[in-house]
Amino acid sequence: MVDGKVCSALCKTSSMTCPICNATISKMNDIASARSRHIDNESLQFGLSVLQAYIRCFKCLLHIAYRLELKVWKVTKENKEPFERKKRTVQAEFKNKMGLSVDIPKSGFGTTNDGYMARRFFANPTLFSEITG
Numbered sequence: 489m490v491d492g493k494v495c496s497a498l499c500k501t502s503s504m505t506c507p508i509c510n511a512t513i514s515k516m517n518d519i520a521s522a523r524s525r526h527i528d529n530e531s532l533q534f535g536l537s538v539l540q541a542y543i544r545c546f547k548c549l550l551h552i553a554y555r556l557e558l559k560v561w562k563v564t565k566e567n568k569e570p571f572e573r574k575k576r577t578v579q580a581e582f583k584n585k586m587g588l589s590v591d592i593p594k595s596g597f598g599t600t601n602d603g604y605m606a607r608r609f610f611a612n613p614t615l616f617s618e619i620t621g
């Protein structure tokens with residue numbers, strides 16, 4: 489079992505594309521093309537890590553929560569202020585209700601989001617949805 493970065497390296501795909509279907513970020517929401525994309529069976533041999541799925545789903549839901557009021561994914565100069573305000577509100581809610589620092593950059597690499605944190609959130613979906621809206 490390997491994580492997404494290692495799988496991308498082994499499949500010789502960019503870490504910005506899906507190693508299974510080669511979809512880029514801009515193609516991910518194109519449901520019609522998703523149904524007809526070719527699946528690279530070779531890439532399936534590396535499996536899908538449950539822990540990585542938890543982390544990715546957690547981060548995705550968190551980032552959707554930050555953008556709920558914006559209704560767009562792309563953060564621009566015009567919508568940066570309401571985005572940052574909502575992000576701070578969500579982070580404060582997580583800190584107050586669960587005692588965890590969510591999505592805080594770590595010096596040198598990544599953020600505070602990890603598998604432990606993701607598992608805690610999915611163990612309490614009612615509180616998670618209450619915080620994220």
Ligand SMILES: [Zn+2]
Nearest residue numbers: 506508509511
């Ligand atoms: Zn894919």
